[in-house]
Amino acid sequence: MGQEASNPVIELRSVTTVSGGFEILRDVSVAFTEGVTTAVLGSAGSGKSALLKTAAGLVVPDSGAVLFRGSSLASFSEDEERYFRSRTSFVFQDAALWANQTIFFNIALPLRIHKPWMGESEVAERVRTTAERLGYVEGLAFRPADLSAGEQKLISIARALVLDPELVFLDEPASGLDEDAKERVQEVLDSLRDAGKSILLVTNDMGWVHRIADRLVIVRDGRLAAAGPYDEVVASEVPETAGLVARLRARGARGMRSRGAEESAGTVVLSDPEPPETGKSAGGAAEGERGT
Template identity: 35%
Template structure:
């Protein structure tokens, strides 16, 4: 019996970066970065202060044009010249910004509804049902929809921002310091929420974080930025096997670092 046409083929990566360089004037941030992220992976991107972690995230989602190289999402250039193709790609990912980036003049309901209304294909009844569903997904109640961002705690801001990022049911979720500003208990609860949603919905995750507890709780793979490039990318064991001063320092000591190292055993 002959093999089916797709037998032996590897699915295209959700994110494909080739030869990416970023510079601001004479300052080089990234040099010749290559990176693939496969569907369903949860990649933690780490690096020292000023290493360009958030800058790389901005290039991935098309908020920043690299000086050289290419970035593709789902096989499509994120900075495609055709605006229709760009819109189609951008609807396939959601982003959670470090401070939530909620619209201060919009209620919780309207913040979550905003991407749905931008589609211009859904009536208000359908949008209401979807917003209530997203609120429930992040363990908030319908009554929270009437609150304004200024009335929210830090943990609630994160949950509302996550609900908005998930409003279009993205295949890729991009997280910039998802637990920054949360106390340890709230951070742990938020990590468990993302982990549960990823298991249920199957989306791919790329996150920047300096928090080792968050890495230990979420990341299935790590990528390490240092010396203007990715010096290591792979499983925890593969990354820890790389002999580099930043890796020794970052993963060297502390309870969370010990938990990361334990995963490599």
């Protein structure tokens, strides 16, 4: 499926990335439209997380180019790099928090780096309101070890959002969250989407995908398998695309049954007929190496 995109916020052009002697991305060209929520899907080991980190500038491709609003990341000056990092944030699949620092320190870190002129009272208020927005009301003086895995994930999301970024990258943001926390994060992502923010999201949770994604990108064996509007991709009759969507829907349906749920507004898509199975950011720059 072709990828059409006017005003791309991020674009990959013929990107190939090699790790450990293997091509984890192979000649990938895809554009992510400004102000749009795009979900990146794929089986385990498909290269979807590598694509996200490459798009965010956390992984440097071996060939090809990554562009931010038309300018190559590789050609950025220090000022341009700083601008890019101040406008983007990354949520790692693991929380990637500073274990020896407080929750307050972790959330405030992007503000310290990119808005050093902010006063202490303003920083404290921004940290508090961002944490509360995600439903975290525990002590900010705690350290990550004092929190559950789900709470740590909420803190990592709060850290990514504290700068009010224009572009947010999220790698499996639902992992480790209970249903209440997932709902809160979904509501925050809904508000970002309504505000015209650009969101790039790696997830295999079709409930999330159905609720917030405008566009889908499917990665298979390091290659771009499909990209386009949500409705077009989920209705695709291309065997590998239809098969992946069917598997993800079935996995989501099993999860719903195991919770004894009859209906969910976030997973309406699961009741649709399934296609036949045929076939360095503001929130993560300082800890980028720790999360990869």
